[in-house]
Amino acid sequence: MAYNFKEVEKKWQEKWYSEGTFNAKEDYSKEKWYGLIEFPYPSGQGLHVGHPRSYTALDIIARKKRMEGFNVLYPIGFDAFGLPAENYAIKNHVHPKITTENNVNHFREQLKSLGFSFDWSREVDTTDPNYYRWTQWIFLQLYKKGLAYKATMPINFCTGCKVGLANEEVVNGVCERCGSPVVQKEKSQWMLKITEYAERLVKDLDDVNYLDKIKAQQVNWIGKSEGAEVNFRIEGTDDSLLVYTTRPDTIFGATYMVVAPEHKLIEKYKEKIVNLNEVEEYKHKSSLKSDFERSELNKEKTGVEIKGIKAINPLTNEKIPIWVSDYVLITYGTGSIMAVPAHDDRDFEFAKKFNLPIKQVIKSKENDIVIDSNSEEPFTDVENGISINSGFLDGLETKEAINKAIEYIEQNKLGQRKVNYKLRDWVFSRQRYWGEPIPMVYCEECGWVPIPEEELPLVLPDIEDYEPGENGESPLSKQTEWINTKCPHCGKPAKRETDTMPQWAGSSWYFLRYMDPHNDKELASKEALKYWGPVDWYNGGMEHTTLHLLYSRFWHKFLYDIGVVPTKEPYAKRTSHGMILRF
Ligand SMILES: [Zn+2]
Ligand SMILES: [Zn+2]
Structure with missing residues (x-):
């Protein structure tokens, strides 16, 4: 006997969706399990193969949990604000609301035809005013708390x-x-002000079950480091250049400084700068590059010496030249650095190219390799070295030398100990x-x-x-x-205000709305938040490890601080997969 599979499939899918077979129950006495997948951006192309791949994995778990008797929440929605709809509108004069609606309908149909066990009664759409009302509400709370x-x-x-x-x-x-x-x-x-949460975003990773590589990426992205902020005086002025360094033990080896092209020093001392035209021209050229291009490691280093002003190394009291180069970014750190070419690849390359002095201040414990202008490469294995050519630090091992250098800097009011984060607001x-x-x-x-x-x-x-x-x-x-x-x-x-929010806004809290999607009094009821939170398992793409995952953890922690959600962390478990590039 021949079945018409399409018909059989259709019959059962219609039954599942009309009866809400997979819907979560409003029965808070049962043990719950909340599985979350990253809700899709409804593009004009429809689903791509990456969507079902990721949704299927967690769908299997969700079905197993249902069979084990859990009250399972496995929701779906649409992250529907974003650039493609707007660019399409500009080109084709169709309102983004219309294209978005069409695309969402197409996605919904495709997802249903795949037979996923989503709870469609809880569907959210970030472009729905009943949804973004709460996105705006969260923004106002952040504003009221100075964040x-x-x-x-x-x-x-x-x-x-x-x-x-x-x-x-x-x-x-x-x-x-x-x-x-x-x-x-x-x-x-x-x-x-996500930076205000930097410390907690690192520390609280101890309390969640994320894959190690995800934790590592978050920690690196936040980039906590300990070191010192040090002032290098500018000769003949009351001014100084502030730098942050994790290696204050190498200051004796700082033979020049570099400032970002946008650094205010250039404007301030333009009377003193004897090659101002050359500096201005360099500044203009680098304004044509993106930060990404500027900080690429492998590119040829460029720069111009700012002639007419000099900095003073606070530990050697030697006058050292100040350069401008676009590999230093004004948006990162203080916009100026001290260069220690004997022990840093980038500084070394720069010093070799422009014939700047190279002074070794750390030696290896294993051998007597000497680093100078004739060397082919710097000595960068400096975690376990011994200080040399460094006055009061000579003979000390790295760890001790760093501490002693910071002490000296603080005692002599040259700067202070400082914890720094790579993470920006x-x-x-x-x-x-x-x-x-x-x-x-x-x-x-x-x-x-x-x-x-x-x-x-x-x-x-x-x-x-x-x-x-x-x-x-x-x-x-x-x-x-x-x-x-x-x-x-x-x-x-x-x-x-005529600016709008980034696409990351709506996706920073959508998992909370699924818990109580039709609530028009609050983003979700206290009972729903308490029962369903935190998400038991969140599966998504590795590409979202740094931005989306960090942003949503930040918002959740903020909501915890103001008493809206009962847990510090939004996701108990996170797994990430790679991207499908080809078959
Ligand atoms: Zn253009
Ligand atoms: Zn007013």
């Missing part, structure tokens, strides 16, 4: 389209869309249309004022013109009617 602030940060700016670009739209320093050079442009942006503004409006108003009298919580959601206005505004402003900057409002504080005329 959201405005700062001037560089954005990628296309000189052709005259718009701000996301990093992924900049390809080899040119605009992906028109091929024009992309430059860095300063713009006032909303920032989130999160740039939270996008000069884009298709994102959550940032619920803030600017008043000439009162400054930035949050809109009252009862006015949320602040709905994204329907517009026809998605073309970005002038000078890197958001398309919303052209919506005069929407922008003009009253100050919630003093009632005078005020203007709305």
